[in-house]
Amino acid sequence: MLKTPGGGAGHGAAATDGRPMSIGTVLTVLREEFPDVTISKIRFLESEGLVEPRRTPSGYRKFGPQDVERLRHVLRMQRDHYLPLKVIREHLDAMERGEAAALPALCRQRDGDGILEPVEEPTAARIGRAQLLAAAGIEERELSEWESYGLITPLPDGAYDAEAVTVATLVAELGRFGIEPRHLRVMKAAADREAGLVEQVVAPLKRHRNPQTRAHAEARAKELAGLTVRLHAALMQTALGVRLP
Template sequence: SKIRYLEDQKLLSPRRTSGGYRLYSQADVERLRTILRLQRDEFLPLRVIRQELAAGGDVVLGDGDRKPAAGAVRRAILVDTSRAYLSIDEIVEETGAREELIRELENFGIVQPEKREGKVVYDETDREIVRAANELSRVGVGARNLRVFRSSADREANLLEALLGPSLRSRNPERRKEALESLESLAATVSHLKHLLLVRDLRRLAGE
């Protein structure tokens, strides 16, 4: 299950009874809500979520408000260079996806593995893409159908490149840093806009 997986990743540590049953405190529940929100709304990989929680960042209070911890600053996802790489066997084990599905996602450019030291490896973003694609495959959405998302992402990336490309390629460190921060901010805004447009269309579909 999702919760068991988060426990395996050391993101949740509920107490256990003498009989082995898990006991979740209110703090555990709020921590779980924070993890799920950061995954769903901000698309953070678990590695970054773990770092943020360890730093005390973005705590969810009981009333649902978010309270950033003093001095806690989220590192930009787009400029994080401490990437972890996984083999296809590790991707299969962590996501439960079939190797055949992963190969199909590669063929359609949905995941983009790299070759390092003679081995084909995937990063954490690839892993989360595979996880999402695997969920969709359970309701009949195949890798071929996901090309629409790939095309949409390409168009959005091209738009942001047109806006910030010169600054991103600047040799001035300060200008490049500002451009990277703007890129991440705009990417979040674009993602939020897409979500809102989808919600509106789904409401129409539901007849609301």
């Protein structure tokens, strides 16, 4: 079993009894340490070759304890070190081959002056259009419609941020309740305004000459984003409590 720093097979009873787990059970186990993880995220990591659960004859995923440990390691490396998925995959593959694989370093020390310099800027996970369609389980026409409403936006090179999988999955789920993409434009507009507020707060850090301070800006932005999401959820619950007592 893959041994991971800062944790291991001790998290969650479901991960230690050796029985195959459904993706829903894996989600429950992982959320003990990673509250923001989603089923879409797990599916995306699978599509990127970072975990390979076995499939039942009917096509359902079944994860073993080693799959869960591998997912934990991937999520920790993304959360704590901002490593690209390609680097994470190479690191884990080396570990499973029994090679001595040190954690890839993103910084080096400049000789003589003790200043840390980035070796390589962390790159956000990106996926292609076909990968997005497959991971979210949607059709081309649906994606095109959602793009027309600005709910999903491709990057300049035509690829997508990995979070687009989560957005697409949620839009599809809301559609089951009769909520159409055009209804979601107000949510997109609100998200853009909230992102602008976060950007205003972290902008001074991002312009700082010290690279460590600039790196801290990303962590601060993620923390602020998490707080705004929690506030939004609480305000929604309050509003619904007033309107639907």
